[in-house]
Amino acid sequence: MQNKETDCKFVLCPVCGNKTQTMIQENTEMKNFPLYCPKCKKETIINVQDMKITFAVSK
Numbered sequence: 001m002q003n004k005e006t007d008c009k010f011v012l013c014p015v016c017g018n019k020t021q022t023m024i025q026e027n028t029e030m031k032n033f034p035l036y037c038p039k040c041k042k043e044t045i046i047n048v049q050d051m052k053i054t055f056a057v058s059k
Contacts, residue, residue, distance in 0.1 A: 011053060013037035014044050024048055032056045 011022045018039045024030075030048040033056075037044075045056040 011035060013040060014046070014055065015042050016040040024051065026051055
């Protein structure tokens, strides 16, 4: 889903690829965010910056 005023999109689950209930915008920044997928019922820790989603690496 995309909006004309701001470029928004739903975050896709990195495990199963389905749409989650979390949306991000162009200026959204998240660090160590627990992303939950209602379909596969898994939680994944992600980072978001500049509309790019990456796995958080634990140290």
